[in-house]
Amino acid sequence: MITPLATVRPEVPLGLTAGLATVIGLFIGSFLNVVVYRVPRHLSVSSPRSFCPTCRRQLSWWENVPLASWLALRGRCHVCKQPISARYPIMEAGNATAFGLVTLAWHGSALAVAYCVLAATLLSVVIIDVGPIRSPLSVAGVGTGIAEVALVAGGAWAHRWSVVVGAQVGLAVGSVVFLVLRRIDPECLRPEGYGRTALVPAGCWLGGLGAVAAGAGVAGGVVVLGASLLLRRATTPSTTAGTSAGGGVPTAAEMGRSAGGFLRLPLVAATTAAVVVGLVVFW
Numbered sequence: 001m002i003t004p005l006a007t008v009r010p011e012v013p014l015g016l017t018a019g020l021a022t023v024i025g026l027f028i029g030s031f032l033n034v035v036v037y038r039v040p041r042h043l044s045v046s047s048p049r050s051f052c053p054t055c056r057r058q059l060s061w062w063e064n065v066p067l068a069s070w071l072a073l074r075g076r077c078h079v080c081k082q083p084i085s086a087r088y089p090i091m092e093a094g095n096a097t098a099f100g101l102v103t104l105a106w107h108g109s110a111l112a113v114a115y116c117v118l119a120a121t122l123l124s125v126v127i128i129d130v131g132p133i134r135s136p137l138s139v140a141g142v143g144t145g146i147a148e149v150a151l152v153a154g155g156a157w158a159h160r161w162s163v164v165v166g167a168q169v170g171l172a173v174g175s176v177v178f179l180v181l182r183r184i185d186p187e188c189l190r191p192e193g194y195g196r197t198a199l200v201p202a203g204c205w206l207g208g209l210g211a212v213a214a215g216a217g218v219a220g221g222v223v224v225l226g227a228s229l230l231l232r233r234a235t236t237p238s239t240t241a242g243t244s245a246g247g248g249v250p251t252a253a254e255m256g257r258s259a260g261g262f263l264r265l266p267l268v269a270a271t272t273a274a275v276v277v278g279l280v281v282f283w
């Protein structure tokens, strides 16, 4: 009697795969901290090695261990004692958690790799966008490109063509919305956007989850966007008052900047909500 291949192959427990993905996510999160700091400042991600942003001293290996170093040094540089941003451990822990959850959601299949890359991309874009500099399109573009290669290869391997096709549709929709928003807002003609580059990987992410999860994700994102805009309108009496140098009438550039800043956080929040809601419905 011939034994089916599936029963011969030793099955790796899903918990073990997810645990391994979490550890890998921790180290990739550490690399993403370099990306998040250097790419918007047009610095190389490969050299020099990691340094303290205050005293510019190169870090030893033991100051560079993800999560553990920040905790052991209590969030301060070993030499200059200046605080090291909590963004570093948040990124590492956030990326590790995302990798673990994504691997569980995709049952440790080959497609989990693609979704881990998308999660890392979205997290990087969101962390840059809540900071002082907006995320350049290159972060979303390179991340989504790598995820696309893993998605097509993983989808073909697992014969999950609906995921591959859905992700392309979602990617196309996200990119079109991004380009339209860039066109209608003159402040967005620069390579940066106000948290909008996240639309590209988010479209790919939601599209691959299928129509129901994608619809729920978009609906969740719209609800969070609407609620945060209403909340900001209620708590900010006038966003442009006092910004003009002379006559009190804001210039077009000032209004554009103000509207951009006004929309940045809600857009980041809405993207995050869409991704989370989509994943929960898919699960």
Ligand SMILES: [Zn+2]
Pocket: 052, 053, 054, 055, 056, 057, 077, 078, 079, 080, 081, 082
């Ligand atoms: Zn220092």
